[in-house]
Amino acid sequence: MKILTKDWVIGESLNFQDYLKVGGYKALRKVLKKMKSTEVVAELKKSKLQGRGGAGFSLGSKWEIVATKKCDQKYFICNLDESEPGNFKDKSLGENSPHQILEGMIIGAYAVGASKAFLYINGTFAMAGQKIEQAIEDCYQNNLLGKNILASKFDLELEIFYGAGAYICGEESALINSLEGKRGEPRLKPPYPCDSGLFRKPTVVNNAETLANVAWIIENGAVEFAKIGKPDSPGTKLFSVDGAVERPGLYELTMDNTIEQIIRTAGGVKEGFEIQFIQVGGSSGRIVPRFLLSEIPSYSRGAVIPIGSGAILAVSANEDLKKILLSWINFFQRESCGKCVPCREGTFRLKSIIERLVSGDFDQNDRQDLHKLIWTLDNTTFCPLGKFSVVALKDVIRYKMIKEF
Amino acid sequence: MEIKIDDKTYRAKAGQTILEVCRENKIFIPTLCEHSDLGLSEGVCRMCLVKTNKHRGLVTSCQTKVEAGLEVITEDFDIERARRYNLELLWADHAGKCSFCVSNGNCELQTLAIKLGIDVDDFVPNEKDFSKEEQLKLLKNSLKNRVVDDKNPSIHRDNQYCIECRRCIKACQLIQTIDSYGVNYRNIKTNVGTPGEIPLDCIYCGQCVAHCPTAAITEKSNIKKLDEVLLNSEKIKIFQVAPSVRFTIGEAFGLEPGTLVEGKIITALRKLGADLVFDTTFAADLTIMEEANELIGRIKKKIRGEEAIFPMFTSCCPSWVLYVEKYYPELIPNLSSCRSPQAMLSSLIKTYYADQKNIQPENIVNISVMSCTAKKYEAQRSELGDGKNLDTDIVITANEFIRMVKQKGIDFLNLKDGKFNKTMGVSSGAGVIFGSTGGVMEAALRTAYEQITCDELGKIDFEEVRGSKGIKQSEIIIPKSRCSVQEIKIKVAVAHEIRYARKLIEDIKTGKCEFDFVEIMVCPSGCLGGGGQPTPVNEEIRAKRRKAIYDRDKGLSIRKSHENSEVKKIYEDFLKEPGGYLSEKLLHTSYVDRKRK
Known part of the structure; x- marks a missing residue:
């Protein structure tokens, strides 16, 4: 069962004509001609579609909050920042099928009553950016954007915005700061963007993959969508599979597959290699040891393996875990925005401890400090980045994967 | 509403933060980045974390608003370690710098470290385990991003002491709307500084200094220069003391804010090596004589139907003068041409006093103890001198004075009260209130009223221009009298902080309001x-x-400037009349358009 990638052709990008041929913008026509905005919101809410960025918040609920706000200006933002290491799903979406994202955005903007939309893209995605720019132009030329879209009296201006590629700008409030031309730092929540977002106006921020699902749901109905995958975590998911597997790449699977099945889809474990562990969800993702490979990663509350952004990294037994730890913490230290003390200073101290671990100078003091730092990052940072930076590390300790700890 | 803090019930107002309620009720919560002057905190330092029944995990009390039914815990194991670990992290970057730091003993980070008992260099490997090269590498690492900015005359920045609390950013942005500071780089390299680390180019008000919890931003110290001068027996060292500092310096020695320590300051200065100590407040009275005269002149012109520029702005605040020059040069004609009290006194010392006592002006060193960092800048303005030498030689702030007293081991609290030297040491109440917002206005009105009417002012207190409100307005009616043929209405406004001044200027420029005299x-x-x-x-x-x-x-x-006996005397003996030839030469100045083109 495929929703997002069913029409993709490897090595080619669906241009405007291709997209129309496979039924593109039919959903948008249906929405603008036959549906009230409240009906669109209700339909999406019924589908139980969850945010694919990692948090898994219900898209319908988010839209509902903004749709019910009475305000002269609302904004709709698509988050295509995707800076989580090991992820390439949103980037691939932008490269292969930009119209799918745009259609979701236009429907969303209509549903919540936004007249201005931004597609925030990681500035390092040159190819995806190029394709999306072309797609936006095609939309304007074919009256799918601009004034009075498809004679429905609905106006929408949509703009692409290139971020500089900072990890933190994938966090919605930092993304909004960046869009406003400010330093990419998270804002205090509440107020959430739904209440006070871009330029202090109600704002929806949705992940690109989430939005790519919207057209299919409108066309085929929420009931059909809810049947796919698991009841509390419906639909399909793009998995960026990488590491010691036969065919690394992007795979779309329903959300009821175990990690083992996902690995098998990617050709199974690479010949001659043995799995040390799987990491699900990028550098900030949980570690799945071999005995948990039959778990189903999902957005369900209390899931043993939260699916996160859907990156699957198969780490072979040949890899030095200490060096992997260092690469993780290196990433989080580099990407810390520097706002709050625990993240700015804590990731730095953690990095030097892991450096000593790699060089063999790790001592009892370091061990004590390590646990202090993990607790501090886990509990006292301003935004979730601090928490993210120790998720995997906590699992390493939990599964006793490094004897020094 | 009522909320519970540590199982006790307290009253709270909607909109207050948990921290505000705690402060009101003397419940201690450590803070570093929060400051009550600077609005809602950014929650950067994580010192004020608490637990509540309405939130998961720890929340910052400086940002969390109270709500009905809220129950707060301010102390438990997690809260304690959250504060401790974060402080240890800051300390790890900071320890060992205290011994050569100017804020040693008056540093919020240090105070908190002592309070929470942070005495180990945690998170930093013990230095004795390192080789020399490794130590050097560590040192270089921590100094890699160091920025020192001492290119301006007033403010000194050294970011090795910076804890990135961002108070300076907010002070500059919120109070003064100048926006000199921001954040550079990210991760461990994060620096609070100017954009691209260009040298500071602002109005030097020093609110960043006043709000910095450590020594990252301090006044540019003149202590070394002053020490050298004090050792030079060929020079005559003449000090002057600003009106406001005699009410504040006591705080550094444990006295209640507002305690008058005028006499102790004078004695301390003499102990430090002052030959003479004059009172800037005397010059404040003089300023009023000149400024009131200028105002009356403008009003008379208006009455006669001649062209006169209104409103007239006061000019004693050097930051304000610089602000006009940099941002609103078109308003320069509105500025009073009067020099500030510091500049007036300095020029009189080197002319009138030097003449009287037969001293070569070159042998005099004028040193002023000021409340202000911008006075250091003002002293360097080339207009304020005789063309060769500047009138004011050295300016130190109240803080530098305190530091010197402590360094020299002077037992400040037990000093006998001294008296200012005669000739320029007598002052009136009008001069004293120069230290507060609205003071110059009130002092000027007292004098202007009596000089226009030739009658004694009944009610001397102009309550409506007092207080902490950002913009205060009033209309003063000067009745018909034997000296003035018609009733005169003077519309006045008083503003403090640039945010309010800017608003006032914009309102005046767009014609929303009209004033004659603005302080x-x-x-x-x-x-x-x-x-x-x-x-x-x-x-x-x-x-x-x-x-x-x-x-x-x-x-x-004596509460009116024109009744000050020494002011009267100096006009009789030397200056002759306000606005006269000598006054213009010695007590007035000119301004320069400094707007970036």
């Missing part, structure tokens, strides 16, 4: 909240200082 002070509450005053400072402390200043005025027998 502007750049620092919160005027000089008593100046950038060179002792820290910590907040509205509560400023209110006490303000009260003390007005109480002092009330207690004095």
Whole structure:
């Protein structure tokens, strides 16, 4: 069962004509001609579609909050920042099928009553950016954007915005700061963007993959969508599979597959290699040891393996875990925005401890400090980045994967 | 509403943060980045974390608003370690720098470290385990991003002491709307500084200094220069003391804010090596004579139907003058041409006093003890000199004075009260209130009223221009009298902090309001909240200082500048009349358009 990638052709990008041929913008026509905005919101809410960025918040609920706000200006933002290491799903979406994202955005903007939309893209995605720019132009030329879209009296201006590629700008409030031309730092929540977002106006921020699902749901109905995958975590998911597997790449699977099945889809474990562990969800993702490979990663509350952004990294037994730890913490230290003390200073101290671990100078003091730092990052940072930076590390300790700890 | 803190019930107002309620009720919560002057905190330092029944995990009390039914816990194991670990992290980057730091003993980070018992260099490997090269590498690492900015005359920045609390950013942005500071880089390299680390180019008000919890931003110290001068027996060292600092310096020695320590300052200065100590307040009276005269002149012109420029702005605040020159040069004609009291006194010392005592002006060193960092800048203005030498030679702030007293081991609290030297040491209550916002206005009105009407002013207190409100307005009616043939209405406004001054200027420019005379002070509450005053400072402390200043005025027998005996004498003997030839030459100045083109 495929929703997002069913029409993709490897090595080619669906241009405007291709997209129309496979039924593109039919959903948008249906929405603008036959549906009230409240009906669109209700339909999406019924589908139980969850945010694919990692948090898994219900898209319908988010839209509902903004749709019910009475305000002269609302904004709709698509988050295509995707800076989580090991992820390439949103980037691939932008490269292969930009119209799918745009259609979701236009429907969303209509549903919540936004007249201005931004597609925030990681500035390092040159190819995806190029394709999306072309797609936006095609939309304007074919009256799918601009004034009075498809004679429905609905106006929408949509703009692409290139971020500089900072990890933190994938966090919605930092993304909004960046869009406003400010330093990419998270804002205090509440107020959430739904209440006070871009330029202090109600704002929806949705992940690109989430939005790519919207057209299919409108066309085929929420009931059909809810049947796919698991009841509390419906639909399909793009998995960026990488590491010691036969065919690394992007795979779309329903959300009821175990990690083992996902690995098998990617050709199974690479010949001659043995799995040390799987990491699900990028550098900030949980570690799945071999005995948990039959778990189903999902957005369900209390899931043993939260699916996160859907990156699957198969780490072979040949890899030095200490060096992997260092690469993780290196990433989080580099990407810390520097706002709050625990993240700015804590990731730095953690990095030097892991450096000593790699060089063999790790001592009892370091061990004590390590646990202090993990607790501090886990509990006292301003935004979730601090928490993210120790998720995997906590699992390493939990599964006793490094004897020094 | 009622909320519970640590199982006790307290009253709280909607919109208050948990921290505010705790402060009101004397419940201690450590803070570093929060400051009550600077609005809602950014929650950067994580010192004020608490637990509540309405939130998961730890929340910052400086950002969390109270709500009905809220129950707060301010102390438990997790809260304690959250604070401790984060402070240890800051300390790891900071320890070992205290011994050569100017804020040693008056540093919020240090105070908190002592309070929480942070005494180990945690997170940093023990140095004795390192080889020399490794130590050097560590040292270089921590100094890699160091920025030192001492290119301006007033403010010194050294970011090795910076804890990235961002108070300076907010002070500059919120209070002064100048926006000199921001954040550079990210991760461990994060620096608070100017954009691209260009040298500071602002109005030097020093509110960043007043709000910095450590020594990352301090006044540019003149102590070394002064020490050298004090050792030079060939020079005559003449000190002057600003009106406001005598109400604040006591705080550094444990006295209540607002305690008058005038006599002790004079004695301390003599102990430090002063030959003479004059009172800037005397020059404040002189300023009023000149400024009131200028105002009356403009009003008379208007009455005669001649062209006169209104409103007239005061010019005693050097930051304000610089602000006009840099941002609103078109308003330069509106500025009073009067020099500030510091500049007036310095020029008179090197002319009138030098003449009288037969001293070569080159042998005099004028040193002023000011509330202000911008006075250091003002002293360097080339207009304020005889063309060769500057009138004011060295400016130190109240903080530098305190540091010197402590360094020299002077037992300040037990000093006998000294007296200012005669000739330029007598002052009136009008001069004293120069230290507070609205003071210059009130002093000027007292004199202008009597000089226009030739009658004695009945009610001497102009309450409507007092207080901490950002913009104060009033209309003063000067009745018909034997000296004035018609009733005159003077519309006045008083503003402090640039945010309010800017609003006032915009309102005046767009014609929303009209004024004859406007007083502007750049620092919160005027000089008593100046950038060179002792820290910590907040509205509560400023209110006490303000009260003390007005109480002092009330207690004095001479409360009008034109009744100051020494002011009268200097006009009789030397200056002849306000606005006369000598006055223009020695007490007035000119301004320069400094707008970036």
